[in-house]
Amino acid sequence: MTIRWGILGTGNIANLVASDLQLLPDAEIAAVGSRAQERADAFGDEFAIPQRFDSYEALVTKADVDVVHVASPHPYHVGHATLALEAGCAVLCEKPLALNADGAARLIATAREQDEFLMEGMWTRFLPVMDDVRRVVADELGTVQVLRADIGFHQPFDPEHRVFNPALGGGALLDLGVYPIALAFELFGPPDDVTSSVVLGDTGVDEQCAVVFQYDDGMQAVWQASVRADAGRTCAIAGPGGRLQGRRAWWKGAPFDLTRADGSTETFARPFEGNGYQFEAAHVMRCLRKGKTESPVMPLDESHALLQTADALRQEWGVTYPGEG
Incomplete structure (x- = not known):
């Protein structure tokens, strides 16, 4: 059909x-x-x-x-x-x-x-390599304790560009930060406590932020998003069984390298044709x-909860968009 x-x-x-x-x-x-x-x-x-x-x-x-x-x-x-x-x-x-x-x-x-x-x-959630990530997290890492992720690029300042324009929902959080937030939600769920630091630009949007999600069970997700600089675009998921390291541009289906607690290593690479959007479409x-x-993979209540977390961050930073209260 x-x-x-x-x-x-x-x-x-x-x-x-x-x-x-x-x-x-x-x-x-x-x-x-x-x-x-x-x-x-x-x-x-x-x-x-x-x-x-x-x-x-x-x-x-x-x-x-x-x-x-x-x-x-x-x-x-x-x-x-x-x-x-x-x-x-x-x-x-x-x-x-x-x-x-x-x-x-x-x-x-x-x-x-x-x-x-x-x-x-x-779309990141549907990329082929994420099947390997989920399996390793479930079978090899033990109870994951730490997620660390960064995502960013240098965008020359232009107040009319979508990432700087409040009228277009600009800022690093909604353009980039949603990726590490979604990964943290998949691993740990919504955070129990959030601390953050932000750099606001001339148009009033968040151009750079650093965030720590704290969970009552002791886990942490530490992430940064920026339209001012590229800090490497890598991520790491770690537990007592080892560390799973996502290479540069981890949210686009880059390979992940597993280093087990015993020192053995393995790489998971799932190259694909195209840009990667075909998997969510399928x-x-x-x-x-x-x-x-x-979708059972990206449920609507999770999308809502993700934005509740983003809203709380923006409220703390004093970032609002036209038409909001």
Whole structure:
């Protein structure tokens, strides 16, 4: 059974996802929607998409699709995903699911009221090497005590760029920090206590942050996100049985190196074609074929809890976005 996809948006992420959907023989990109017909046509020409629409409303109400990938900027996720859900379409929404936890709660409620599938596109969780990571964590490391992760790059300052613009949900936290938060949640769940330090930029968004998640059982997750510098982009998961080290760009499917307590080592590498978004898309399609309205791998309540944690950090830092209280 072929699953027909609609792409909402024509930016960089939409291009990456559309390219990867072409790697799946049981996926068809049937439609694209943009705010301008010329952009929809250009995107349609690039990916041989037959239905092209000059509005998102037209995409979700007129296109013959099963699922819509929402690829618009953070502040528009709730509105655009709601359009699709209320039109009877399943939704894969780019991370973060919403700008804040209140928006996520409204969107989740809509999906459940409409009895439609909704999932946050936390694509790292579906990459092949993560199967090895989960197995090693479960079978070899013992009770994990520490997660350490960093994620960052140097982005030249431009107040209109999405990572610096408050109107676009800018900041290192929502653009990058969601990856180590999601990994910490998968390993330990939501933190019992949080401490942090932040560097705010000229536009008022968080350009760099360092965070410690503390758990009552003694575990810690220590992570940093930055749009000011690249600190290595590595991670480590450690327990009494050894250490699992994710190489540079760990959230993109890089190899992981295991060093056991006895000194023996092993490397887990799962190279793949494309950008890596095809794995979350394939998971969504499996869920749809089984009649599921929610992913067991990236459940909606976890997406909501992730944003509750992000909201608490932003409140501590004094970072707000237009339209928030």
